[in-house]
Amino acid sequence: MNVTFSIPYRTAYGDELLLNIAPAREDESLALDMSQFKALAMATHDGETWTLNTTLDPDKATRYDYFYSVRSIRGIKCSEWKTIMHRLDLTASKANAYEVNDRWTDFPGDTYLYSSAFTDCINRRVQSAVPATDSSATLRLVVRAPQLRSGMRLNIVGAQPALGCWNLAKALPMVEHNHNEWIVDLDADSLFASIHRSRTTSAVAKDENVNLEFKFVAFGDKGEVEWETGLNRTLSVEPLPQGEVRVEVLDQAFFALYNQKVAGTLIPVFSLRSEGSFGVGDFGDLKLMIDWVAQTHQRLLQVLPINDSTSTHTWTDSYPYSCISIFALHPQFCDLRQLPALKDKVEADRFEMLREELNGLPQIDYERVNNAKTKYLQLLFKQEGKEVLATEDFKEFFKHTEHWLVPYAQYCYLRDKNGTCEFAKWKGHTQWNEADRASLSNPQNKAFKDVAFFYYVQFVLDRQMRSAHDYARARGVILKGDIPIGVNRNGCDVWHEPEYFHLDSQAGAPPDGFSVNGQNWGFPTYNWDRMIADGCQWWVRRFQNMQQYFDAYRIDHVLGFFRIWAIPTDCVHGLLGQFQPALAMSREEIKSYGLNFQEDLFTKPFIADWIVSRIFKEHAEEVKEKYLQHEHDDIFSLKPEYDTERKVEAAFAGKTTDKDIWLRDGLYALIENVLFVRDRQNPNMFHPRITAQLNFMYEALWQNDKDAFNRLYNDYYYRRNNDFWYREAMKKLPLLSQATRMLVCAEDLGMVPDCVQWVMNELRILSLELQSMPKDPTVEFGHLSRNPYRSVCTLSTHDMPTLRQWWDEDYDRTQKYYNTMLYRGGAAPHPLPGWLARDIVSRQLTSPSMLCVLSLQDWFAIDERIRLADANAERINIPAIPKHYWRYRMHMTIEQLIADKEYNDEVKDLIDEAGRK
Incomplete structure (x- = not known):
């Protein structure tokens, strides 16, 4: 099939335009492979309009994705926004040529509307296949309409008979063939004939252009009608030769629809408690929590990292931000209820008694829970493993995860065999050997059998987490994950791909409100030069793996992509660190x-x-x-x-x-x-x-x-490195923010240079807004009305005191907040009463922020009947304690929470009153 692409783009002298094209993925959940895209040089006669004639094979693929980029003598200078690429469907049976009149797509201001958080959860719609057309000549109109809500379908209506003569009953339905992108195929012969018949003059030249006048209109599934705003559209169309499909890409449709705002809850998976969980929250409990979120008109559930952090098999592994693998899920989150029962009745009864005991504890007993779950999974693997690993489902899983799964499984086997995660002490295995992959992948080999248990566990976890993700989407709930900035120094990632890390320093954070001595996380710093050299593939793979489970994510310590606080390995505190690079x-x-x-x-x-x-x-x-x-x-x-x-x-x-x-x-x-x-x-x-x-x-x-x-200090920390750090971040974050369609949010707290806001605005990344930690240095408390729409509003994070703790932390500061932010006179009451917590929560919900996500503990604060008497028992983490035990658990079961109609109605009313639903 002959295809001609044409696009207006003014280039600098010596630059050229490239068209990068590949067959579209059949399954969007699979990682996008940019190596499949073929770069084709375009031509221009005036430096303003670029064209390309090429051939596409409909037998190979009937759908192609593509994007444009600019190449200079130094390489690729810039590219279009690649999250949602252009799409061409070859569906005209009588066509022998396509002519595509395109337009360049920059980072749109409403990128969030193209995220899977909106397209697959909030504004969930089912895409349709483009119907085949047998017209002799076809005019295809393409338009993006990202503002459409769930259940709304786009139509076109216009002045011409073929477009319905402005009669809505005759409006032509369009097809959503790509996320927020709609097309309609018009029979060119019929279109031109109907226009000619409507002319009052009899003399009509066959080669005369015709002017279409039309508008887009959206129909809702409940009878709603939304017209696009602005004047009627007009399009001058030249006559089409037989056998041609002419594709006209139009300006985005705009509807007078308000910005959507949603409310959500933050709680770690490990903190969930149900009647049937095994002493720790699991992926089955996640579905129950999704039910509560949906029941109370919330649309988002945020969790902490769910990756495997098992390095020592002790409670110190409870730190979820020290993962041993950026891909593997933590075995503790396996829902044993979803697995076949143990056939050994004695063992089954013993585990049930242990489950009841552990599930009744007020906090997680990390070691007993994980030892018990591991033992249970080992018994089940002996019982079921061979059959499971022989299934086509497992083989497909192995095919797509083999890159990381095989090294991870061998790492776990060697960790347990040697009794230590310090791989420098593993004789003969101090680093991953790629030559081992073949034997570890062959079920006939002993090496495979040694590690097969770890394959099995990850397969089970993957299927359970995918199921929870699908369940959330079906209920219109966004699952939001968390990407830690660092990895465990002795973890599989460092063992597997050491070239990506610097082991002679430790990552941390400079002093802030959380810790006067700074934070030393102990993670190795990244070798960014090496990562950038291969297009940050390590990070891209990480993000693309995560999109299988989440529709939004939080970048932990986004400042690390600008510069990391690097601390010498002989330091305990973070005060002797330095920014790298700087x-x-x-x-x-x-x-x-x-x-x-x-x-x-x-x-x-x-x-x-x-x-x-x-x-x-x-x-x-x-x-x-x-x-x-x-x-x-x-x-x-x-x-x-x-x-x-x-x-x-x-x-x-x-x-x-x-x-x-x-x-x-x-x-x-x-x-x-x-x-x-x-x-x-x-x-x-x-x-x-x-x-x-x-x-x-x-x-x-x-x-x-x-x-x-002081002059030197202020220049160094607040001005000197701004432009430098901006350039450093722009080498990495554009690649990562476009690697998936997840909604990108960032934790941008701490010692934030001006360049962070520049980059986040440019890449449309949502900021984190805490009223108690304002970004404006001239105010003590942030003004909620000034929150940007592209932001996440919250009262506390997992690293901070809960609202109730904060209220009693500093009486003088609380008094100022009570008088100046809540506009109340007299003395602030202590401890925080439920009615006042409700007022504070209500104000957060009515802020302009797109997302208002509160910790479950802060939601509980509004009701003195339901919340824990001891506010300190609700704290998740204390950053000033380097080896904090992460063991907080809900004090009531999710079933009890779902059944509490009085409380749930209170939460629902707050959300509805704020217009977040």
Whole structure:
């Protein structure tokens, strides 16, 4: 089939336009393979209109997806928005040529309407196949109409007889052949004939253009009628030769429909509790929670990461942001109720008794729950595994997951065999060997049998989570997942593909309201140069795998895509970190600010006698004798055996008295008492130490040096790197935000440079808005009315105190909030009463934010009858505690929650009153 593409696009001198085309995927859930796209160079005579004649084979595929890009001598300069590509259906049986008159598609402002969150959940519609046409010549009109609601169908009506003469009863139905993209095929001969017959003059030239006048109109399944706004459309059409299909791509249709806003709930899967769960929430409980969300007119359920985090088989694995695999799901989430029963009645009864015991606990017993579930799955695998692994369903699963599943299974086998996740200690297996893949993939080999259990578990988990996802879509509920910024240092991802990581530093976050010493997550930092070199395939695969389970996602610590806080591996706290990448400062540049830069003094711990006395008080002499060595005058240095935080940590391991903690933390403070840290790549360059104004070194400066340091510090952290970090983020985030159709949300809290908002606005990423942590530095509390529409509004995150805890955390601040934000006089009541929590929640719901997602604990806060008496028992995580035990569970079952009509009506009323449904 001969196809001619034409598109207006003004290029710079020397640039050329490419058309990238491939047969459309039959199954959208499969990962998009960009290597399948063939790049074809287009031609131009004037630098403004580009054309391409090519041949497409209808026998190979009747549907093609394509996009345009611009190539310069340095490579691809820019591309169209690729999330929803152009689509061409070859459905005209008598056609021998297609002529496509196209238009370039940039990032639309309403990208969210093309996300699966809207197309498959909120505005759910079923797409139709394009009907075949046997017209001798066809005029195809293509238009995008992303604002249409669920159940609405697009039609075209116009002035010409073939378009219904403005009679809605004769409007022509259109076909949604792509997400939010509608087409209609008009018989060109009939169209021209009807126009000619309607002319009052008898002389009509056969080669005369005709002018169509029309409008798009949407019909709802409940009888609604929505006309597109603006003037009538007109289109001048040249006569079509026989055998041609002319495709006219039109400007987007626009309807006067309000922006949709939805409410939702955040709760980790592990925190769910049902009558039948096994001491921890599972994927079956997820369906029950979806029922409650839908019942209360909410449209979104957000969870924390669900990836496998099993590294030590102890409670420290409860940290869900330290996954061992970015693909594998956590075995603890397996719903045993969905699996065949154990045939051994004695074992079955024993597990049922254990299930009842564990399910009755107020919190998760992580170790007992996971040991029990693993044992149960092992017994079931012996009973059913061979048959399951022989099914076509499993073979199809293995085919699509083999890239990550095989290394993951071997990693788990070797972890358990060696009794440690530290793969550096695995003799002969310190790194994944691609040569092992063949034997691990062949059911006849012992290697396959060794790891088959892990294949089986992941297959079961995948099917259960997919089922929950399908269930949510059917109920119009968006499932929102969470993508952690880091991975476990000893996890499968690092073992499998070490080239993507830097193991000589630790990722974390600089000091903020969560932790005055910064956060040290212990994750390796990424080798972004390597990742960017292959188009960030590691991340693309990760996102595309996630779209099988979710329709929206939260990017944990989006700042990490601009720069990460890299901490030396010998540090415990995060204060001696530095941003990577970042523009470090030379000695000369530091001096140019007026600071008398003394390299040895400013980059090594400054330990004077007065500092030791102030920190350690009555223990000062003991510290000087045991941990310090005298240098000169009243200046000391740390003894070599205590000169790093890791050495100090090891020296005080197991010591928990108040004095030991005092001494340990004091020694940490001495090590951190520097004004600058050396750049990790170039030791002759420097970074000002984060929050150095709070340390003793800064206190010892003369006032003019303090002023100079403050000027330097503010320039460095708030201005110097903005453009640089913008460019760094734009190397990564455009690729990732277009890798799937999931709705992209970001956690953009903390020390946020201006460039973050630039990038998020450009890529249409939803921001996170907390009234208690405003992005405007001039206000103490955010004004909800100023929230952007493309944002997620919330009261707390899993890392923060709940609303009730926050209310009692700082009475003075709460009083200001009570008077200035809630506009109430008098003293703020404590603890937070239910009626006041309801008022606070109501205000959040009425904000302009697209999504208002509250933790289940904050939803509970509005009703004193239903909420826990102890607010502190509802906390999920405390970031200041590096090894926090993540074990929060709902205090009531989901069945009890669903049955509580009084409470559910209260939630429903709040949501309906705010127009979020």
